[in-house]
Amino acid sequence: MLFNSFEYLWFLPTVFLLYWFVFNKNLKLQNLFLLIVSYIFYGWWDWRFLTLIAFSSLVDYNIGLLLANAKFKHRRKLLLAISIMVNLGLLGYFKYCNFFIENFVDMFNAFGINLQVSTLRIILPVGISFYTFQTMSYTIDVYRGKLKPTNNAIQFFAYVSFFPQLVAGPIERAVNLLPQFEKKRQFNYEKASDGVRQIIWGLFKKVVIADNCAVYVNQIFDSPADHNGLTLALGAVLFAFQIYGDFSGYSDIAIGTAKLFGFDLMKNFATPYFSRDIAEFWRRWHISLSTWFRDYLYIPLGGSRGGMWMKVRNTFIIFLVSGFWHGANWTFIIWGFLNALYFLPLLFRNKNRQYIEVVASSSYLPSFKELMLIIKTFILTTLAWVFFRADTLSLAVEYIVSIFNHDNGFIGPIQFMRLLPILLLFIVFDWMHRNQTESLICSHEYKVLNTIWVLSVVILILWLGNFFNPQEFIYFDF
Numbered sequence: 001m002l003f004n005s006f007e008y009l010w011f012l013p014t015v016f017l018l019y020w021f022v023f024n025k026n027l028k029l030q031n032l033f034l035l036i037v038s039y040i041f042y043g044w045w046d047w048r049f050l051t052l053i054a055f056s057s058l059v060d061y062n063i064g065l066l067l068a069n070a071k072f073k074h075r076r077k078l079l080l081a082i083s084i085m086v087n088l089g090l091l092g093y094f095k096y097c098n099f100f101i102e103n104f105v106d107m108f109n110a111f112g113i114n115l116q117v118s119t120l121r122i123i124l125p126v127g128i129s130f131y132t133f134q135t136m137s138y139t140i141d142v143y144r145g146k147l148k149p150t151n152n153a154i155q156f157f158a159y160v161s162f163f164p165q166l167v168a169g170p171i172e173r174a175v176n177l178l179p180q181f182e183k184k185r186q187f188n189y190e191k192a193s194d195g196v197r198q199i200i201w202g203l204f205k206k207v208v209i210a211d212n213c214a215v216y217v218n219q220i221f222d223s224p225a226d227h228n229g230l231t232l233a234l235g236a237v238l239f240a241f242q243i244y245g246d247f248s249g250y251s252d253i254a255i256g257t258a259k260l261f262g263f264d265l266m267k268n269f270a271t272p273y274f275s276r277d278i279a280e281f282w283r284r285w286h287i288s289l290s291t292w293f294r295d296y297l298y299i300p301l302g303g304s305r306g307g308m309w310m311k312v313r314n315t316f317i318i319f320l321v322s323g324f325w326h327g328a329n330w331t332f333i334i335w336g337f338l339n340a341l342y343f344l345p346l347l348f349r350n351k352n353r354q355y356i357e358v359v360a361s362s363s364y365l366p367s368f369k370e371l372m373l374i375i376k377t378f379i380l381t382t383l384a385w386v387f388f389r390a391d392t393l394s395l396a397v398e399y400i401v402s403i404f405n406h407d408n409g410f411i412g413p414i415q416f417m418r419l420l421p422i423l424l425l426f427i428v429f430d431w432m433h434r435n436q437t438e439s440l441i442c443s444h445e446y447k448v449l450n451t452i453w454v455l456s457v458v459i460l461i462l463w464l465g466n467f468f469n470p471q472e473f474i475y476f477d478f
Contacts, residue, residue, distance in 0.1 A: 002472065003253045004207055011041070016260055020187050027184050031158050034181075034261070038163035042126070049125040052090060057160045059086050060135040064142045064149030064156075076143060083139040087132040094124055099328030127167030129325060133292055135160055138174035140296055147175050155181040164257040168250045168475040170268040170288035177263070185262030195259030197454055202252030204461050206473070209245030209426050211466035212419055213238045221389055221399070229403045236403070239389050240382045241423060244273065246474045247286070271434040273381075274359050274366075276373035278342040279352040281381060289325070293318050311347055316340045326388070331396055335387040342380055358434050422464060 002008060015037050023030045043050045063083045070076045138156075141147040150156050159178045165171075220227055220235030227235070251268035258265045272284035282290050301314045316337070323336020346352040359374065360366040366374065383400065390396035 003250065004203065004467075007044070011037075012257065012260075019261060024187075028154065030185070031154050031181055034163075035154055035158040035161060038158065038161040038166060041163040042161060042166055045126050046123065048123075052094075052125050052128065053131055053161055054157070056087060056090060056132060056135050057157045059083065060139050060160075061150075061153055061156045063139050065151060067139070067142050068149045080139060080143045084136060087136050091128060091132050094122055094128055096324075096328045097122060130169050130171055131160055131166060133171050133289075134174075137171075137292065137296065138178070141173070141175055147178075150178060150182070152182070162258070162263070164254040164261075164263075165265055168247070168254070168473055169286075170251055170254065170266050171292055172265060172288070176266060180263050188262065191259050191262065195256040198252050198256030198259065200256075200454060200457055200461070202249040202254075202256060203465075204429075204457050205245040205249030205252065205426075207465035207467060208422060208461055210242045210249060210474075211471045212422060212464070213242035213245065214471050215466070216419065217242050217389070224395070224399050224402055229405045232399060232403045236382050236386050236389075236399075238419075240273070240378070240385050241426070243385065243388070243474055244269075245426070246471075250473045250475065271358070271430050273378055274374055274431065274434055275377050276355045276359060276370060277346055277351075277377055278339065278380060279346050280355040281377055282339070282343075283356075289322070293322060297321065308348070312344065315343055315347060319343070329391075330393050331387045331390055334393060334396070335384050338384040338387065342384075361435060425460075 019030065019033060023033045039050055042053065060083055063079050066079050067076055070079060138147070138159075142149045155178065158181055159172075159174065162172075162177065217235055217239045220231060221239070224232055224235075248269035255265045255267070266288055268286060268288050270284040270287065272281050275281035275284055298314055298318050301317060302310050303314065304311050319336040319340035320333060321336070323332040323334070323339075326332045326335075343352065346354075359370055386399050387393070387396045390399060
């Protein structure tokens with residue numbers, strides 16, 4: 001079920017009304033209701049996927065209980081290993097099995113050995129990369145003693161399957177989200193209002209920015225040979241806006257929807273395209289995944305505590321694994337490799353944490369130096385996005401090389417001129433909110449101004465939104 005679908009248009013208010021007016025008297029029933037509607041939401045794509053998320057939840061729920069009673073270290077390690085192997089096993093089979101088969105066959109073909117091995121007919125379950133990481137974080141934190149295991153199966157299953165963030169994040173930690181299922185929730189008008197505003201802002205990003213950009217991006221990437229270098233460069237830039245509007249839009253809708261039900265999810269994006277270097281970009285892009293890899297992979301590998309060789313090694317491991325997490329294709333691995341290369345100069349000069357505060361935090365505009373750094377970072381990021389978007393490595397390389405080719409035609413200026421003011425408006429909106437944790441807030445002191453501001457965005461959504469050709473969220477594929 002898509003957030004921007006007509007099915008969701010009746011699903012959300014129905015669930016909201018039942019949640020607060022029918023099941024609000026009893027916490028157990030409220031959590032059970034959330035669990036049921038979350039499974040309905042997830043099973044809307046394919047009911048067979050429900051067995052996987054139920055199995056993953058069941059395994060880690062029981063391992064959490066066993067860890068609480070395990071006294072010997074080797075037993076605790078064994079239980080943790082089982083949790084990790086089960087979750088990574090599910091992820092590996094459904095997402096990466098055919099990738100390894102294809103590369104195994106290609107390796108033998110390179111030596112003239114023709115293997116008669118075919119790939120498997122596997123359907124990738126929606127959101128499997130997200131909920132497996134979410135359940136693993138639970139058992140790891142229980143193992144580390146950072147979290148007491150729950151003995152309430154309904155609460156745990158509801159935590160894993162919580163529908164606002166189930167299929168594309170944010171990847172929540174049990175230490176943050178699970179305790180919220182244990183406490184009685186009261187309706188809070190201000191929180192709900194904030195949630196509605198964030199949903200509206202997320203819809204603007206999705207149906208106005210991402211889906212309108214997708215029309216041109218698909219046209220350009222599907223036939224790069226038909227376009228000249230300037231058009232290809234434009235296509236790469238538009239994809240940068242598409243994936244940002246698409247993914248951060250989903251996160252905003254998820255976070256806003258959670259607020260309607262009294263939950264607080266972690267912030268997943270913080271105006272990443274205003275970053276002054278690649279390190280700052282990764283502190284502001286897909287924050288839930290970046291911090292997950294930091295806490296559960298980078299730091300256990302030694303983090304930045306060792307010498308330069310260890311720092312470089314760990315940096316490449318993190319980015320390569322991150323690339324592979326996004327998809328079973330060499331394009332994603334190269335995308336991760338490029339980001340690691342971008343990161344190295346900062347690491348060598350010990351400047352990977354020089355920009356912690358938001359750009360131009362005390363002024364309306366960035367300095368000339370800051371502007372040049374922002375543009376430089378955006379260009380590097382956009383070039384890497386070409387590998388993320390291209391179907392194969394050869395197409396990605398051909399695309400980038402062809403950017404410097406001036407043959408063939410340019411996409412009609414009339415077509416692009418319709419999109420340009422929308423993007424400029426989006427950049428202005430994003431810049432205005434770079435210092436704020438809430439979306440679509442002009443000033444907390446002027447409620448009338450805020451109302452006008454929100455209504456203006458709603459009008460823009462209805463006027464400019466691409467409703468006739470709705471696009472799935474990009475990260476549903478991961």
